[in-house]
Amino acid sequence: MKNNKKSLNYAVIGAGNGGQAMAAHLALCGHNVRLYNRSITKIKKIQEQRGIYLTGKEEGFGRLSSMTDNIKEAIENADVIMVTIPASGHREIANLCHPYLKDGQIIVLNPGRTGGALEFLNIIKQKAPNKNIIISEAQTFVYACRAETAGVVKIFSIKNQVSLASIPSYMTKYVVDTIKDAYPQFIPADNVLETSLNNIGAIFHPCPTLLNCGRIESTNGDFEYYLEGITPTVSKILEQMDSERVKVAHALGVKTVTALKWLEVTYGSKGESLHEAIQNTSGYMGIKAPSSMDTRYIFEDIPESLVPISAIGATVGIRTPIIDSIINLACTAHGENYFAAGRNVRNLGIEGLTVSELMELATFGIVERPREVVA
Amino acid sequence: MKNNKKSLNYAVIGAGNGGQAMAAHLALCGHNVRLYNRSITKIKKIQEQRGIYLTGKEEGFGRLSSMTDNIKEAIENADVIMVTIPASGHREIANLCHPYLKDGQIIVLNPGRTGGALEFLNIIKQKAPNKNIIISEAQTFVYACRAETAGVVKIFSIKNQVSLASIPSYMTKYVVDTIKDAYPQFIPADNVLETSLNNIGAIFHPCPTLLNCGRIESTNGDFEYYLEGITPTVSKILEQMDSERVKVAHALGVKTVTALKWLEVTYGSKGESLHEAIQNTSGYMGIKAPSSMDTRYIFEDIPESLVPISAIGATVGIRTPIIDSIINLACTAHGENYFAAGRNVRNLGIEGLTVSELMELATFGIVERPREVVA
CATH class of the missing domain: 1.10.1040.10 (N-(1-d-carboxylethyl)-l-norvaline Dehydrogenase; domain 2)
Known part of the structure; x- marks a missing residue:
């Protein structure tokens, strides 16, 4: 699955079913992936085997470069921070992340539900007003998947198309282009109000x-x-x-x-x-x-x-x-x-x-x- | 069932299950009862047999003095007008009645649900401001009953106690006393807000x-x-x-x-x-x-x-x-x-x-x- 495209540094925040699928898939696509989870004990098995096995629509072993409960370690030098936790945790992640964020980093909420990017932005503006971060939200989660046992995830299906928008919205195309190697499914929406208000x-x-x-x-x-x-x-x-x-x-x-x-x-x-x-x-x-x-x-x-x-x-x-x-x-x-x-x-x-x-x-x-x- | 107490003129408004039970029971108690129904065809059988048979908790034939779809005929000379229709019809009955109401007549909504007496009063005040009518509401319906066939009603049970209030509230005791021959179950409530707000x-x-x-x-x-x-x-x-x-x-x-x-x-x-x-x-x-x-x-x-x-x-x-x-x-x-x-x-x-x-x-x-x- 290695390819000759530019390898990116990804941080995947959250090691639930979705986070594990995403981390493994990104690794299989040849990217450098760090996986963060609030509780390290929950990802003990992944840590031991140093990665995640995928079955179903994508197959193989996704080797991760780090599995950590330290948010700083997870996100520093990340080009893209993929947040896969439930929307109710977005606020906490924004509060945890902001001291370590660097200008130009891309955050993608997978998905944002309604107003995820606006809420995230609101915290960053208050806590780290001088940082230029590109906050994005996907309209829905790209995979249907389920962890079968610890460290083994089955991907049942991958959606054909998922709209995504960033704040500022003129950066949406840049974000979509940046992640398109792993995710050609993402297509630009006009702005985060579109991704938010289309939450069916x-x-x-x-x-x-x-x-x-x-x-x-x-x-x-x-x-x-x-x-x-x-x-x-x-x-x-x-x-x-x-x-x-x-x-x-x-x-x-x-x-x-x-x-x-x-x-x-x-x-x-x-x-x-x-x-x-x-x-x-x-x-x-x-x-x-x-x-x-x-x-x-x-x-x-x-x-x-x-x-x-x-x-x-x-x-x-x-x-x-x-x-x-x-x-x-x-x-x-x-x-x-x-x-x-x-x-x-x-x-x-x-x-x-x-x-x-x-x-x-x-x-x-x-x-x-x-x-x-x-x- | 005849007794030597004063016989009253009752109008029973509505010939549903409850209205039939009430009309027959009042007649059995020796009162003069007129039964009103909006549609005369629905009470054809009652008209033919000139009354209603009761079974269950009360038994006998209640002979009615009139069965009519003419509200004037039903309520003129009535001492007490017992309204037994669903609360959604109270407004219509108030609008139908007001031209023929006479000072001192008692109206009882069985039951008023919430605000029945206030709504009735509001219409009378607008349409017939000079008439002194005693508008009352019962907190719930006194019978559990069901018409078995046309003109035959079964009374399953009669409640032990039903609170009643009138506007003006100093007339409540007078109303309870007036109807106590047939209905010793009615007890005075402080006012119609009490009967209304206790609608469980x-x-x-x-x-x-x-x-x-x-x-x-x-x-x-x-x-x-x-x-x-x-x-x-x-x-x-x-x-x-x-x-x-x-x-x-x-x-x-x-x-x-x-x-x-x-x-x-x-x-x-x-x-x-x-x-x-x-x-x-x-x-x-x-x-x-x-x-x-x-x-x-x-x-x-x-x-x-x-x-x-x-x-x-x-x-x-x-x-x-x-x-x-x-x-x-x-x-x-x-x-x-x-x-x-x-x-x-x-x-x-x-x-x-x-x-x-x-x-x-x-x-x-x-x-x-x-x-x-x-x-």
């Missing part, structure tokens, strides 16, 4: 989970999440949430399609309603519901997907009552104030911005307010 | 229905509504809604208990949470979920139970975010704007009232604002 998981995850709450808890999730869970009324409520998301995107001139159209584009499944289209999506067959309400569909998709859509909506003057209602119920279900803890206007660094200022932030990473003229 | 159906009906939406629609309600539907997370959300209801009541000094305590008082069932207490309520065993989302648990309990709790909350400065979230989801589920159509501050006639003015309205039926002193 925000629509498909929390609401059907809540509207099937009784069944999830009384059957431990033993039913078809999409096929049995998204009934006509659940579908009506999803469509309303989705129309709020689309309105927020449109207020910013961000390219998006409805969830219904997205199903057609992604899976070729058609229908008059989400209910019908989902019944026609064979890829959803056999996907079971979460086994309890303690699921990422809530604890990740509420604070990192729905709260930021609501926050961006509030900033651009679009009301999101159904999205907010779902957030409210999730707060009570989990006993968490997700509005306060999630990607709200303060955590995104967008409080009080106008529509054009928000676009300016997404485009340039900075908002320059005209100086007031003193008479 | 507001807590137990819409929220578990929505949080089991997927299961209701994919199984046509073939599961135990209370025992399987009110799981630990559903229970947490119900408790939060209930605490909003209790806060609204407390802000008005209205006597109420939590839904958890209510289960203990009503059924003797205890538990740390609603989930536990409901599992211990044998009376809930075997009660199935609604067979579809087109259920009174939504189309009655949202506009006539939750919207008025939210509206009263807004008037007294108590936020009800979880109640409002449930209303929002129901609006989308049914494609109805229940906030606009239901018992909102305008329909209740409480817009802009202070806490003491709201109490004054519930107590006296009128709010006298001090005249501004003109210098």
Whole structure:
């Protein structure tokens, strides 16, 4: 798998299923890869064998140059820092990284969910205001994969196409070009608002989970999440949430399609309603519901997907009552104030911005307010 | 069943299961009863046999003096007008009745749900401001009954105790005394805010229905509504809604208990949470979920139970975010704007009232604002 392209220094942050697949794949592509995990004991086996075995769509042994719980060691001299942890950890990673970041380093959140790059940027601007870092987010995770045993990961599929955007947005093409050796799948999006507001998981995850709450808890999730869970009324409520998301995107001139159209584009499944289209999506067959309400569909998709859509909506003057209602119920279900803890206007660094200022932030990473003229 | 107490003229409005039971029972008690139904064809059989047969807890033939679709004929000379229709029809009945009402007539809404008497009063004040009518609401319906065939009703049980309040509240005792021959079960509540804010159906009906939406629609309600539907997370959300209801009541000094305590008082069932207490309520065993989302648990309990709790909350400065979230989801589920159509501050006639003015309205039926002193 060695090739004669330029070998890059990659840091992969997080050694979950996805991080292991990505680290091994990058190593197989001939890059120098350091793997960081918060807990070193979890990657003991990888450390012992000095790498990760891949099976499935990519096969081979990815030899890593370092496996560490020291963030400084992981990211120094990295050309690209690939963050593969759940979105709820992005803030912590930004806080851990900033002292060691160097000008020109590329960070890619895989994926950003909604507002990942904006939140990361907001922390870097506060903690390390003089560093020029290129913060990027992928719209979704490029692999479907699962660790089979410690240090052995199976890649079931690799997506054909994943959009990516950077802040500043004129660096997106540079980032896509830089990583295209390993990832020809990445294609440039206009800006991080596009990658953020096209997060369809925000629509498909929390609401059907809540509207099937009784069944999830009384059957431990033993039913078809999409096929049995998204009934006509659940579908009506999803469509309303989705129309709020689309309105927020449109207020910013961000390219998006409805969830219904997205199903057609992604899976070729058609229908008059989400209910019908989902019944026609064979890829959803056999996907079971979460086994309890303690699921990422809530604890990740509420604070990192729905709260930021609501926050961006509030900033651009679009009301999101159904999205907010779902957030409210999730707060009570989990006993968490997700509005306060999630990607709200303060955590995104967008409080009080106008529509054009928000676009300016997404485009340039900075908002320059005209100086007031003193008479 | 004839007795030597004073025979009253009753009008029973609505010939559903409950209206038929009530009309027949009142007739058996020796009163003169007229039965009104919007559609005469539905009571054809009753008209032919000139009354209703009762079975179960009360037995016999209740001979009625009139069965009519003419509201004037039904209510003129009535001492007491018993309204037994769903709360969503109270407004229509008030609009139909007001031209024919006479000073001193008693109206009882069986039950009022939340704000029934206030809504009724608001219409009478606008349409017939000079009439002195005593508008009352029962806290719940006194019978559990079902029409077996046309003109034959089975009474399964009669509640031991049902609280009732009138506007003005100093007339409550008079109303309870007037009807006590047939209904010794009625006991006086402080005022209509007490009967209204103790509407526990507001807590137990819409929220578990929505949080089991997927299961209701994919199984046509073939599961135990209370025992399987009110799981630990559903229970947490119900408790939060209930605490909003209790806060609204407390802000008005209205006597109420939590839904958890209510289960203990009503059924003797205890538990740390609603989930536990409901599992211990044998009376809930075997009660199935609604067979579809087109259920009174939504189309009655949202506009006539939750919207008025939210509206009263807004008037007294108590936020009800979880109640409002449930209303929002129901609006989308049914494609109805229940906030606009239901018992909102305008329909209740409480817009802009202070806490003491709201109490004054519930107590006296009128709010006298001090005249501004003109210098």
